[in-house]
Amino acid sequence: MTKTPLQFRLNGAEKAVFTEGGQNLLDVLRREVGDFAPKYGCGQGACGVCTVLVDGEPRLSCLTLAETVQGQAVETTSGLADGPELHVLQTAFMEHFAAQCGFCTPGMLMAAKALLDTNPTPSRDDVVEAISGNICRCTGYEPIIDAILDAAHNRRRSA
């Protein structure tokens, strides 16, 4: 099968890999680059566990053709913390017990980051809308929503 070169930035680091025709971004991240933060769930765009940011926009990486991120910036939860310093969303998720099994957490965090990066003062409805494509089977969503609102508040306070 023909292999196509692909270059993109992953959490600020340049990556150069070869992709096969039709390979999706999730597959490239996990198999070619070794970033296992985005999870494989349904593989059909229904669960949100594979959510990453591409040039700041949330994308379901299982439905994103890898070749479409040529030259773009991809973010995953692997790049959220700044060394030992957790991202404000990660801290809030811990404080609100917003992760139980944790399988949905990487996708939730990236969907939440996309929201807070564009809307520093989200309403509860804004948060619900932002994570509407992300399924959680454990928490009942309330701790996650509270955590995201708290993170937004804490980020404004420290700005």
Ligand code: FES
């Ligand atoms: S694995 Fe991508 S939406 Fe479920």
Ligand code: FES
């Ligand atoms: S914490 Fe288990 S699916 Fe969300």
